[in-house]
Amino acid sequence: MSGASLQVDERGRLRHFLTVEGLGRELLTEILDTAESFAGVTEQTVKKVPLLRGKTIVNLFFEASTRTRTTFELAAKRLSADVLNINVSASATTKGETLLDTLRNLEAMHVDMFVVRHADSGAAHFIARHVRPHVSVVNAGDGRHAHPTQALLDAFTIRRRKGRFEDLVVAIVGDILHSRVARSQIHALNTLGTGEVRVVAPRTLLPAHVDDLGVHVFHRMEDGLREADVVIMLRLQKERMRGAHLPSEHEYFRLYGLTEERLALARPDAIVMHPGPINRGIELESRVADGPRSVILEQVEHGIAVRMAIMSMTMRTTGDGTA
Numbered sequence: 001m002s003g004a005s006l007q008v009d010e011r012g013r014l015r016h017f018l019t020v021e022g023l024g025r026e027l028l029t030e031i032l033d034t035a036e037s038f039a040g041v042t043e044q045t046v047k048k049v050p051l052l053r054g055k056t057i058v059n060l061f062f063e064a065s066t067r068t069r070t071t072f073e074l075a076a077k078r079l080s081a082d083v084l085n086i087n088v089s090a091s092a093t094t095k096g097e098t099l100l101d102t103l104r105n106l107e108a109m110h111v112d113m114f115v116v117r118h119a120d121s122g123a124a125h126f127i128a129r130h131v132r133p134h135v136s137v138v139n140a141g142d143g144r145h146a147h148p149t150q151a152l153l154d155a156f157t158i159r160r161r162k163g164r165f166e167d168l169v170v171a172i173v174g175d176i177l178h179s180r181v182a183r184s185q186i187h188a189l190n191t192l193g194t195g196e197v198r199v200v201a202p203r204t205l206l207p208a209h210v211d212d213l214g215v216h217v218f219h220r221m222e223d224g225l226r227e228a229d230v231v232i233m234l235r236l237q238k239e240r241m242r243g244a245h246l247p248s249e250h251e252y253f254r255l256y257g258l259t260e261e262r263l264a265l266a267r268p269d270a271i272v273m274h275p276g277p278i279n280r281g282i283e284l285e286s287r288v289a290d291g292p293r294s295v296i297l298e299q300v301e302h303g304i305a306v307r308m309a310i311m312s313m314t315m316r317t318t319g320d321g322t323a
């Protein structure tokens, strides 16, 4: 499922945005820098720029989402594009022809970009392989595989707060096994040159060969949090769990829940992140979620600027060909 050649054109520019894997530091930094310029736009009273005027973007969501869909929608609107939201409830087996048919019908309406969320890993790649040459595809989360825009907005939040990646210790805590967010974050943080990326989880919530991803593995929360600059908590993805991965939620919180006491093990200026939706009392206590070190709502806000950056960069290569 290598997306590198599929998502970058012969001049090294983004054509689709499907996965962080295979993208270089320069390109990821360009996304963050572009997002920085858009962050100003979202703070103005008139929150629009005309960059994608006349373009049509379809949010094609086969899986429920609030935050991701709405921030994509706002990002598109702030770039002056027309946006259509299509929520398709689909079972995991309706890929193949059904997906292609949906696509062909939408293409007939002269759509310029698809933002795709799907429960199957590889769905966005599949669509990217089948769209017409001028159409871009952005992956808004596919199965357990990737959630690259989330990883970039997380990196953006870290860079804004910490100003750098080089000497940072970032601990990603929780259900790594089922998390497309964790996979994309690990690739993004390593590509951006983060000092140390840790994963902290029970063995049952870690994928096999997790060390191959370039992370340090910790099974005890107390060890994994020590001296961390950034603590990223992940949601327990109960809907993806088949069989017994956990004794109970209560037990999980006892061992891996982020409390004020545990957070004290991290650096005094450590920030707490979570891609949402949060489960209070399971991954983290409310005192932490709503506390001064939590940047969870900043992540949501930054999602708009980062998605504006990714949309405008992919559209640049597929626009009128003169860019």
Ligand code: NCD
Residues within 6 Å of the ligand: 067, 068, 141, 147, 150, 180, 181, 234, 235, 237, 275, 276, 277
């Ligand atoms: C994540 C997702 O859907 O993968 N959420 C999000 O995009 N904001 C993480 C999650 O569902 O836990």
